[in-house]
Amino acid sequence: MHATCASTVYPAPVSELQVTPIAAFSRLVFVLLFACALAASQPARAASYLTKHCADLEGKTVPPSIIGLPTRGAVIGSASVVKAAAPGNRNGEYCRIVGAIKPIEDSTPDIRFEVNLPTRWNGRALQMGGGGYSGVVVSGTEPMSFAPDSTPLARGYATFGSDSGHVGNAGRADFAANDEAILNFGFGHLKKTHDVALALIQMGYGRDPEKTYFAGGSTGGREGFTVIERYPRDYDGVIANAPAINFAGVRLMGVAVGQASYGKPGGYVGLAQQRRVFDTVLHECDMLDNAADGIVSNVEACRKLEPQIIAAVRCANGQRPSLRDSCLSDAQIATLDTLRDGLNLPYMLAFGVDTYPGYNVYQGVDFSGVLGLGDSPTLVFPPAFSVNGYLFAQGDAYVKHFVTRDLSYNSIGFDIANPGRYGRRLMALSAAVGAMNSDLSQFIARGGKLIAMHGLADEVISPNQTIAFYRRLIARYGQDGVDSFMRLYMVPGFQHGNGVFIPSWDELGALDRWVTDGIAPETLVGTDIASATNGRSRPMCRYPAYPRYVGKGNVNNAANFRCVYPGP
Structure with missing residues (x-):
């Protein structure tokens, strides 16, 4: 409780260490x-x-x-x-x-x-x-x-x-x-x-x-979930985009990717191979939403085509590609499979978490950008974002600074499945830096509202972790219960701040209308601010719906799309 005009009464000190001047x-x-x-x-x-x-x-x-x-x-x-x-x-x-x-x-x-x-x-x-x-x-x-x-x-x-x-x-x-x-x-x-x-x-x-809100993305998205879970009485509404809620999970995921890329012979996936996977996915999946627009919108239908996509990019007999070839060897595909499969830990982190869901590797993620898998088969020390990939560089820094506190530690040798004496520290860190507590009852009880958004092509924070947490909330509160306080928008083509579709939309206005006037957001409209396609628009569909072109009219106009649910 804070001082107000009605009463300038302050709370008691939270500890004897606090002395008010x-x-x-x-x-x-x-x-x-x-x-x-x-x-x-x-x-x-x-x-x-x-x-x-x-x-x-x-x-x-x-x-x-x-x-x-x-x-x-x-x-x-x-x-x-x-x-x-x-x-x-x-x-x-x-x-x-x-x-x-x-x-x-x-x-x-x-x-x-x-x-x-x-x-x-x-x-x-x-x-x-x-x-x-x-x-x-x-x-x-x-x-x-x-x-x-x-x-x-x-x-x-x-x-x-x-x-x-x-x-x-x-x-x-x-x-x-x-x-x-x-x-x-x-x-x-x-x-x-x-x-x-x-x-x-x-x-x-x-x-x-009159109203207090929070808004952020990535780390800020994790912070948005954090304030809901830890300080629910302080906020009337929250915006959380691309939330890094399973912070320990994504950092361990980065270590696993580095180990597959640089700890195994031939595991590094070069820029040409990264681009070939993306182009192949577009060839197979772009039209699954009825529009040739460079966006994989129907991710679930694309997932069913994964075997043929992998077959199309694999080198003959799984051998290493030549200098002129952009096919992928078995070792390189194994690295991408590590990204796709995510982590399944034989122990629990905070709040009963033992997984980190993988990425949409074969459904439209472009790992050749600045936050991708890096541009060199040579491992530098410490790993650098552009050279060895963002995920691995951040995971390596986490192991060195947070977990072992040993700057000479080689994370290629870190045993994720059996962390030994570091196990208790991993648990403590996942509790301190993370937002995986699905008990949002106090936020719900005070009438708080949450709008979350994540790109389905995110290459940094897995969108499937956000979806998994959303499903945990539904398992706990039921669909109607979750609908009463939360909206989740999963955006096709959007990566971690970049991508073939970058939405501009008035999240804050939507949140304020919901909190203040009780007008819950449904399908909204996002305008693309990607340089190559600036100005086109798409529906922002509530998960699990995706935008599908109706087959006529300007393909760059959201009015010619409908939000539909993936088929069986």
Whole structure:
């Protein structure tokens, strides 16, 4: 519970380690009371106060007693008004607040955050998630991934985000040497940033948001499921795209792919072979939705053609291809089969998880891109994204930094099936960084809403894991129960931010209408922002439906498609 205009009562400290500075606490209460008085009398004057006194927030502190997890409080490093006419600003006038949340241990990095309070506030707040291993402050000033024409801040949302509790970039895992930093990355930064942001929103406007949302993709998608599972009372709605919910699973999957590619003779699948598989799949499966559009939409029908696709790309007698040939040897097909089959572990990770479903290797995934399988048969140390593939490079970093904490460790030799002394750590890590808890009862009970989207051609996070988790929810709550709070959209042709179809659609608007007006989203429309096919549109179908061309009219117009269910 946070302070409101009706009651400036704060919760008790969450631990004896938290000592609220009296001066800071007094300043906070004063600002809250003053802002509340303004908001109660004249909303326009409250906005004017925000603009006039934004800079006064600089140097203020937020005491640890109002942050729901242990910290040493937060410090506002800077606060200033960004004018609507400022160069490069597309967000209208707003108060930009930047600060840091102090950890318990001196050796742990701060959680750096940014909060943006628009002068024309719509009464809503939006927390925005990160990507990869984060490490860079999510400013909240940029457009959402699939709505590039506007920003939530420009639409009146108070926005906020953080760096997840360490400095680096999305590909660096070296922060995992610190246990508190791991917990911050896994879940702690979400709650801590949320609570500080809401305190600042109260300081700015004198009241709580009417609705609070979360939106993110990949790591941000995992964070979306995380807040639903861990902090269900804090959010009215969540957007979770391409969610890395089984974080341990995808990292172990990357290790398995690296072992197949570089730990076995001839296992590396070259760029020519990667492209040949993709082209063969398109040849066999593109028209299964009745449209020759470069998109494999009917994935389930394509899956039935897998044997003939493999036969078409296999080299004669399964031998290694010549320099001029793009066929695949048996060893290379075995590597792709590893990707397709996923993991089946002989032990349990957190929440009873013992699998990681595989990828749609023979149903339209292009592994020849920057997040694919790499471009070299030579293994470098440490593995690099472009050279040895994104999945393996990230999996190797996970084993080195998170699991063994041994930078000289060779993950090619890591025994996934029998991790030995690392087994308990794998379990602990999967609980700390992961969102596989299917108990969403508290989020459902409060009326929370969830929109999830995933590309069926995703080469980084398996879309089949998202589908599997969705089915777990149905097994637990029934189809009607899941329909009451969740919508899942699986998008053909969309990869991990790239692909032959990249949808632009108003997810935030759809979520807000569902939460605020009770209008549940059904079939929506996505506009392609891929450079080669920019502007064409397709229905965004609720899973398990897919868009099928009706056989007449412009093939680039969503109106000429219907959402249909895969046949038996």
